[in-house]
Amino acid sequence: MDDYLLETRDVVKRFGGLTAVDRVSVGVRAGEALAILGDNGAGKSTLIKVISGVHPPDAGEVWLEGRPVAIRTPRDALAAGIETIYQDLALAENLDVGANIFLGRERLKRRLGLKVLDDAAMRAEAAKVLERLDIQIPSLRATIRTLSGGQRQAVAISRSIYWKAKVLIMDEPTAALGVAEQRKVLDLVRTLKDQGLGIILISHQMFDVFAVADRLAVMRRGVKVGERLVKETSPDEVVGLIVGSETVGAERAAVKPMS
């Protein structure tokens, strides 16, 4: 059973009096996509921020490849091979594609004894990884500002792939995209699975989840309330888990205004 690539064990995260994540254990295997679902405020985003080092957990552990890892900062997560693509993509819009793929890990060359940015090499590497994922960008010199939403998503994904991610966390990857671009991004997710990555996906779009995920975990008010194999469940059952299956109508009315 312990063949998880990455798993959380009883992770707890509190903000003041609020317990945003309460003893949550989930795991993802290599070549598998795990979807995490839940209503607004259910704790999904906090959970992935714990995994990606933005919020160190108050209790519990994160295990990677069968060993506990200490992830206290985003840097730790990146060093461990955990890449995260946030909803806002975290790209520097004023810089070009190459600069963004290498952001924080710039490639340098020596010139007259000084360490100098090697933009040419960074662009060449960017071109290679974009080609490997079959992504078209008009010009590698273009700043991110001039790219479309799907192109930006592709740049963000390319960045993770380039850095040999083992686990890729995606927060609402298709939220701000047109239909054609959504399809491309989902194709990209399948490609990444085939290349052996573990993918953790947060999405509101039931369609996305059933299209690419293998397993799903549902959170409600900071607690994991269920876990299903995608091929053994149905959208109806999942919605029931998200809002609380017993009293679907009443719960819905009570939960919604809180967001």
Next chain:
Amino acid sequence: MEAAGVAGVEPTRARVLSLLAERWLFAFLALETLYFCFAAEGFANPNSLQILLFYGVEIFLLAMAELFVIVTGGIDLSVGYVLGLASIVGTKLIGALAGAGVPPAAALALGAALTLAVGILPGLVNGWLVAYLDVPPFIATFSMLGVCHGVSELIIEGVYAMGLPPLAAELGSGHLLYYAPGAGMSFLARPEVERGTEVWEIVPNVVVLAAVVIAALWFALSRTRFGRHVYAVGGNRDAALRAGIPVRRRLLAVYALSAGLASLAGLAYALKYVSGKADAGAGSLLDSIAAVMIGGASMFGGSGTVGRTVAGCLVIAVLELGLRMRGTPTFDKYVLVGVILVGAVVIERWLPGKGR
């Protein structure tokens, strides 16, 4: 995508506009210079360039200080008073060392080094407040402005700080190269020729100093990892943070650099005018920020280059010298710099490729 659309409809217009977006500043600078060549007697002379660079040294250095801070999305209001403080500290330290029997050259070098070390302190505090306490840069650097003003008054004893050794004046108003046609040339010191012999003075020492520093800054901002991080912090702080860039350390370094450059400007002031003064840089807040903005940087961070900031400084320096030579009171300068500042930002917004 949008640019391509425009190009399809009206290719020449789009090309002209994007060319303008790139080059308008240089065209403006050329026109401005040309205007003063005709309007101000004596301006059309290669020596004018030396003079305006000589008088503009502090503005060049302060604008560089401001540039780095503005690229991170901040602002540094304290540079003018850090300049003043450094001019006083520098004058007093070098004077005291020389008075204690240290040879003048050593006193100068040691005093300058100590002044720079002291001058970085306000920047470290600014950076700490901004990066670690999340105090808005406006507030943090304004507080520091007051503190520098206070410290200056505490140590100055009088209106001017004095007591620099004669060597300081020689260096401050001296030139790199002297050339007396027919009688030879010499570096740093005026050749011993008969009175009345024509001597060409080539490149003031303080300008050489500023040029070397600016070249180093150009390199740091455009070619190094540090520079790339500065742009990233200003472009998207969250992205920089998540990419593992030590954002706080970078901010601290940028504010320290800013204060260091302002202190260097203060030393240049002290050498040029052989004195120090608390409000030596009080009027340069507008000039230094204006130079950066005229150079096309965004107030919100993420853009701005050393080269274009130099051009922005030149716009102001040419204006200052031209107006002086034309005999118009310098009051006009403030009005015109204000107008050019706002005009430049309007133009930058209106031209394509600068959507910010």
Next chain:
Amino acid sequence: MNEGATTAAELAPGSRGGGFLESRAGRALARNWSAWFLLLLLVTFSFTGRNFLSIGNFQHVVHLQTLPLLLAAAETLVIVTGGIDLSIGFVAGLASVTAAKLMQLLAAAGLPAGAVIALGAAGALVLSLLPGLVNGLVITRFRVPPFIATLGMWGIANGLALKLSEGFPVAGLPGALPRLGNGYVVYLLPGEFLSFLGPPAGFPEGRIREVWRLVPFSLVFVAAVLAALAFVLRRGRFGRHTYAIGGSVDAALRAGIDVRRHLVWIYVLASGLAGLAGVFNVFQTGIGNYTTFSAMYELFAVAAVVIGGASLSGGKGRVLGSAVGVLVLAFLQNGLAISGVQPFYRYIAVGVLLVIAVVIDKLFPDLR
């Protein structure tokens, strides 16, 4: 907002676990901390400084703060919208010089002193609206950031004032000016007389120092202007819209507020208040004064506004809070001077106060 709760918690790291900071008393203390601090200053200096605790000294301090008080009110309006106006200090100087120049011209044309003063002041006030109009239009029509637009005006107003005055204070104005600007409402010499608006006719000029002079005109004037502004900002629709824009321009737009127009009015009003401050300064000093660089009126106005509880990101701030901010800065200077402390420590104190103000603003993001 996705997971809004966690974001809010992140913004206020100190709010962990409730406790004093979240209690009613804690919030009340935070809301009016500058007023409490002012009180503390007054009490402390009353012990440390001879003659600090006297009506004369208090009146004197407030009298000298007429200009900063009006500028802080102007800056409050702008900062509540999320903008900043760096030009008000030099606009005040320009208005002062303009008023003086106009009065010189009118006097040269042979008008009676009363008309010279009234027309000169009114003319300068009207002209002082122009810099604000330009600021407002540049900011709203060309989308130039307020910092830049008003920094440009900083230079323009300063240059114009220097040009008009040729670099010297404008003197030779009607002698009635300083009497108007420095007069008191009540004159009292116990046992001899009580008169209003001036000492009794025939009272020897030499004995004026024995008379108790109470309630300076400047205090009445400033109190009236600030009260009117405070009322408009807290109770009027104009004020409600001002806070709405500072809170969220998008929300204000969707609520049907004409944001551009409103902002133009804000900058015009700020500029007009600066003009009022400059013109009143002519009454106080009897000459037209341009603003010097080292005065830094605009920066001290921002400082007072921030100490008074406003946030530079907009949506928060009170006219009377800013007035308290001005008084904190003023009494700090006055009290330290009277207590014989090096002025240097005042600068340090101002810096520390500003940082405290910002930290309190961060701990209590929802205080108004």
